[in-house]
Ligand SMILES: Nc1nc2c(ncn2[C@@H]2O[C@H](COP(=O)(O)OP(=O)(O)OP(=O)(O)O)[C@@H](O)[C@H]2O)c(=O)[nH]1
Ligand SMILES: Nc1nc2c(ncn2[C@@H]2O[C@H](COP(=O)(O)OP(=O)(O)OP(=O)(O)O)[C@@H](O)[C@H]2O)c(=O)[nH]1
Ligand SMILES: [Mg+2]
């Protein structure tokens with residue numbers, strides 16, 4: 274649907290290189306194409322702006338202006354910088370802090386982002402890869418059949434869920450989960466919460482209260498990988514209000530460009546830990562910055578391609 | 583970006599120059615309108631105004647009326663036909679709000695005196711049926727179900743038979759969420775449509791694609807593919823009660839011209855509103871807070 278970065282830059286540089294060596298202005302023209310490519314990939318505007326500023330210096334250097342393949346040079350610089358931002362400094366994206374059992378993990382996010390599904394996927398992973406005993410509890414008293422949904426998933430993956438008690442509020446459920454996790458000898462207990470808008474004062478206060486009861490070791494923001502410009506608001510509001518420790522991007526099995534990944538990382542500074550790649554319980558993978566970087570640029574896995582540049 | 587001039591009072595005027603146009607473009611891009619459409623909208627309002635001194639209010643009004651002009655032709659309620667049953671198939675990617683929207687629509691039709699039946703065509707997702715059953719109770723409408731894992735097309739066929747026998751006015755069919763790049767799942771949808779047509783060659787009379795307002799430019803690909811494979815006749819956009827502005831609807835109106843029947847503005851049964859181009863444009867440009 275949209276041109277990828279290489280195609281965009283190809284057009285610009287073909288025009289420019291005919292005139293001989295490139296000037297700094299020429300490179301700035303090219304960076305405007307980079308900006309459009311990022312915006313079409315759904316990178317949030319303020320993040321895209323900041324990103325362009327960061328690559329501008331590198332791109333106006335001699336490596337680009339004197340290059341016979343300036344387009345590829347710019348692609349490489351942009352690609353490297355994307356990976357650097359996406360990866361951040363804290364390695365180990367596929368790890369969760371689950372020391373001192375029972376370790377609470379709080380799952381939060383907007384409506385329909387994939388929290389319940391991701392809760393179960395993570396539980397399955399913790400159980401199978403790390404041999405942990407996991408308890409899942411649904412604190413979603415809003416959405417019809419939300420608790421049943423988690424209970425069914427629990428059965429499917431062989432992970433216990435906290436028995437459903439109708440009429441309990443989320444804070445009371447969190448307390449019961451904590452007690453049950455302690456008594457039952459669980460290593461981890463996961464709290465799946467109702468979807469909420471980041472501007473919904475009442476529901477944001479409620480999840481704060483849940484956090485204060487559970488003192489989570491990880492607070493995971495679950496975000497739809499197809500999210501557009503709204504990513505900055507969601508990231509900022511949830512992080513400011515609840516304090517997240519990591520992000521899971523869902524629906525990365527779609528054909529979206531995944532620019533929300535960059536927005537999330539840039540705004541919160543918190544690591545993207547996993548990506549959801551489908552509805553099935555094993556469709557969860559460790560976040561890989563280079564793959565997502567190529568995707569944001571619309572070029573798939575371009576590591577091989579730019580190494581030649 | 584308009585905040586600054588607002589601080590100086592609504593009468594402060596600025597020249598509509600390139601810099602200003604770029605700022606307006608960014609305001610629109612930040613609403614998910616997409617770069618191309620944002621450029622087109624701003625250049626349309628620049629016509630006849632470029633170089634003039636305008637107040638921030640005047641600029642927002644110009645932008646809003648240009649957007650409302652684009653959206654006017656697609657603001658159309660769900661058409662009702664003298665068919666029994668009129669079949670409404672509801673499709674979309676995962677988590678966009680299909681099931682909730684069916685509950686809301688069923689309640690509205692019921693209130694309008696229609697006899698409504700719902701078919702729980704999501705036989706895949708955990709507790710999808712239970713979720714829809716709750717909505718059926720809330721709307722006071724019967725819900726036809728099939729066991730988890732069974733073929734949704736055969737449920738649709740049974741539902742057609744039942745709705746015809748009961749003389750229902752409307753049959754609303756929920757479907758499992760599916761990403762448009764999943765060919766197997768898109769084919770499953772096409773099969774549902776084929777089976778429905780065995781019962782009534784004109785059905786489904788409406789195929790609603792439910793879009794999530796937080797979705798960015800991928801909505802274009804969603805509409806393109808669902809339209810091709812499932813004959814989408816209209817759109818509903820949900821979650822417009824949040825911080826997302828749904829600007830991609832402008833790009834969609836421009837490109838596909840599909841009617842927008844309603845918008846979701848909350849999780850409660852009454853939170854479904856008609857699509858109002860002026861209100862939408864005002865919210866998108868920030869005119870509503872002026
Ligand atoms: N294709 C795909 N679908 C996903 C993925 N993760 C979740 N889903 C689907 O997205 C839909 C919503 O997922 P849920 O887990 O119910 O989302 P939620 O955030 O718990 O929703 P609420 O509780 O209503 O806020 C379901 O249809 C899931 O099967 C993913 O990585 N890929
Ligand atoms: N704030 C808000 N939430 C909504 C709106 N519409 C739906 N939701 C919420 O979004 C979540 C997903 O809605 P569903 O109706 O289950 O979505 P779906 O498309 O049927 O999901 P799948 O069947 O899993 O693909 C639920 O938590 C709903 O309450 C809306 O207009 N505003
Ligand atoms: Mg949930």
Ligand SMILES: [Mg+2]
Nearest residue numbers: 680681704710
């Ligand atoms: Mg559903």
